[in-house]
């Protein structure tokens with residue numbers, strides 16, 4: 001299974017402002033590129049933080065939509081979230097500790113709810129489950145907490161990063177990789193820069209994870 005993390009960040013590395021609402025960092029050409037990547041993928045994965053902050057639909061304007069996947073330990077995905085609409089299938093990974101009534105409500109809303117892990121979704125287990133269902137290409141669309149955990153778990157193969165020509169700032173604004181962060185140099189994931197391309201008025205960087 002090939003896992004691509006795709007994100008748009010400001011020149012100072014922020015995914016959004018400290019208010020954690022969706023910010024347009026890239027432009028029309030980049031959103032078209034993201035649409036194409038969605039259609040080429042079998043699954044699009046986000047953390048529940050992105051669902052709560054942005055309410056994304058995670059669907060493409062044209063083509064067959066991949067399954068939408070939410071890492072949501074406590075089954076907090078709102079029942080009126082756009083990821084639960086009928087434009088595509090949705091799989092929610094929860095932890096064993098997720099309240100039963102939340103799990104039941106998500107199933108009644110049409111989601112496939114799968115338990116992976118105890119206190120928090122075990123991403124290795126969740127990705128093995130995706131692979132066992134025939135998933136070949138996974139696209140991760142954020143946010144920073146989930147992306148850090150995926151790098152920490154050695155689960156990322158490729159990073160496509162749009163760097164917009166804007167500064168957002170703010171110590172509490174989400175960055176590409178939040179979580180606890182790495183400390184030892186030898187634990188920093190090393191990246192191989194594969195390509196650099198001007199898109200809109202920013203830059204698209206494509207890295208392979210060593």
Ligand SMILES: NC(=O)C1=CN([C@@H]2O[C@H](COP(=O)(O)OP(=O)(O)OC[C@H]3O[C@@H](n4cnc5c(N)ncnc54)[C@H](OP(=O)(O)O)[C@@H]3O)[C@@H](O)[C@H]2O)C=CC1
Pocket residue numbers: 006007008009014015016017019020021022023025046047048049050051053054071072073074076120121122123141142143144145146147149174178
């Ligand atoms: N510019 C861009 O490209 C993008 C920007 N964003 C922005 O990012 C922000 C949201 O990011 P963020 O708050 O970090 O949210 P995330 O989408 O990364 O979701 C984080 C949540 O996912 C759940 N989760 C479940 N399992 C795990 C795990 N193993 N590791 C980590 N998290 C897990 C946790 O909640 P629980 O414990 O309840 O399960 C956690 O709080 C918003 O401001 C949004 O606008 C988001 C996507 C793309």
Ligand SMILES: Nc1nc(O)c(N)c(N[C@@H]2O[C@H](COP(=O)(O)O)[C@@H](O)[C@H]2O)n1
Pocket residue numbers: 007008022023024025026027030031034046050054055056057058059141142162
């Ligand atoms: N590629 C990209 N460029 C930006 O400028 C962005 N702000 C984002 N953000 C993420 O894209 C998702 C939007 O989803 P829908 O189109 O509503 O389905 C969402 O997860 C944003 O956080 N991406």
